[in-house]
Amino acid sequence: MSGATIYDVAAASGASIKSVSRVLNGEANVSTALRERVLAAVESLGYRRNMSARGLAGATSSIIAALVDAQLTIEHWRSGRGNDYLSRLEMGVLMEVRRADHHLMVELIDHASPNLRRDLSALLASVRPRGVILTPPNSDHPIVLETLEEAGVAYARIGPERNLSQGVCVAMDERQAAFDMTKHLIELGHRRIGFVTGPIAYAASQRRLEGFRNAMADHGLPIMEGSVAQGDFTFQSGLAAIAGFLDRNLPLTAVFASNDDTALGVLQGAAARGLRTPQDLSIAGFDDTPGAMFATPSLTTIRQPVTEMAALAARGLIPGYQDKDAPASVSPGGCLLAPYALVVRNSTGAVTP
């Protein structure tokens, strides 16, 4: 039952193992009759291809590896901040992978290690994954990309910054999303809007800032001196940013933070200084992490389509799965674009004069 091999299927269906293999892999040149006999045998024997044997005989295994940054992950874990990004990513990969009889493997890689190249190529040699999924900031890591190229392993990059045509590129329109959020605030009557950036190392930080700037410019609004604070995607940096704004008596009516953790920091910092949200200060975030929904007030934010991006990535890595569903839209650079959403909750409101 559980130990049926391709030979058993061949025997039961009166075909050769090669024909069985053809059917299983959806190759051409199989008569309908044979295909059906084979499929029937597969079903009745409960046959499943042995993953190890496939991996050993073929050029790659049936594994999609998510390369997760060790430092970042451990830091997330230590801080108690959680890692919502990772679980949403996995969700997307898992949904695709199961349909194609593939598997998800999670691997930690340390992008700052001096042994990065050695460790990564050892991993690739040992596992020989069908494809690898890279998340920021590894999506743009030169050594990682180089090692992958050398090993001839297919890879998908989520939210990459440069050389968008290298590998499968999947992204969301960060700039447009930040533009939309800023526009949302402006339409609520806000004119003096503060912004808290993300860390410089992340390409997304820059895009989000651009979207903010563009929206302000498009509506003829100036960006006040000192109203753009440098943050680093942490709660702490949100606390620091709002403290800075208030200490300098900037007459802001809204603050747009580059991610939710930061926005939550702004929210708490503002509350600590006696400001009510949204009456005295509207606050917007970016990402739509779980905390956004449960905050008081709940946070207006951009839902980042992590799951959808991961699904597109996985689909792009598994041959024969690209276009089974509606084709995704594509950016000028050639990236597959997943749709974000502006989620309006209770932390933003009309400006009260």
Next chain:
Amino acid sequence: MSGATIYDVAAASGASIKSVSRVLNGEANVSTALRERVLAAVESLGYRRNMSARGLAGATSSIIAALVDAQLTIEHWRSGRGNDYLSRLEMGVLMEVRRADHHLMVELIDHASPNLRRDLSALLASVRPRGVILTPPNSDHPIVLETLEEAGVAYARIGPERNLSQGVCVAMDERQAAFDMTKHLIELGHRRIGFVTGPIAYAASQRRLEGFRNAMADHGLPIMEGSVAQGDFTFQSGLAAIAGFLDRNLPLTAVFASNDDTALGVLQGAAARGLRTPQDLSIAGFDDTPGAMFATPSLTTIRQPVTEMAALAARGLIPGYQDKDAPASVSPGGCLLAPYALVVRNSTGAVTP
């Protein structure tokens, strides 16, 4: 470089492939001289055993599979609640797995599917994992356990309820933790404490309630009529529970919810009715999810050692790794026990008469 095989290592060290294999697997009967020559060759060639070949030739692969419940996971994802449990679990497995040259695979299984047995045994036949990690409620799922036994695959159960000696059992002392939290509230002067339970399907729900009851009894405190509300681990059920308490004018000074999501619901519901926390109502949770830290006020809770439990589970599944570190404590039932922690934050305070 990346394609070195065991034959290359054998040639470079002047040994047979069997000797190389012996060294790699830490088997006995290898002279020190030979071992060192082999190790040197391994190092200089950058050799790593091919995962697929190992899996094909041996009885099991070098994969630890985390069996994640599909329904639960998809539901978490849909609701935007996040899945902190999963990422903490993976963290623990990943830390152990890399030291033993093993890998983490994440698989979705649907515990409510009529095809559960078939799907699971197909998975096991295909992957042949070194071991499988089960989380609640699958830790006690009879079909899952049966299928695993039949397939002869080792498994670890996290937080199981029954037959604790079956498989590797890993847990925390839920009852004692709930006892400690209740005691914390009592020591702050609270005498009228409400409790919100978890879903009946979870063994932990019952344990936590017992801990609460025991602590109340130990301190000679009665449990007021109607002060134990049925919840289901969701934010909504917290909202409902506090609404129920308040509608019936129960003079509670504190509420202990069975998990953080529920506690956050209680917190928000209480605030909506004009109660300040902790001045008017102290609120305690359980789990220490990311939301607990960022809530306003931040939530007093029990830090569930998910990562540590997962690490113990992984260690228990990889032969030769059991006792490399300090041995874990063991419960009467034979479970490995990971240490929880009472995290006192700002949602609990002394009762104000």
Next chain:
DNA sequence: TTGAAAGCGCTAACAT
């Protein structure tokens, strides 16, 4: 203590 040889269950060339 060491080694030779036989598979594990597939895929991939190469027939037919």
Next chain:
DNA sequence: ATGTTAGCGCTTTCAA
């Protein structure tokens, strides 16, 4: 359109 055969890189007998 179908089948034969030779590996893939290990672990596992079995010998020496």
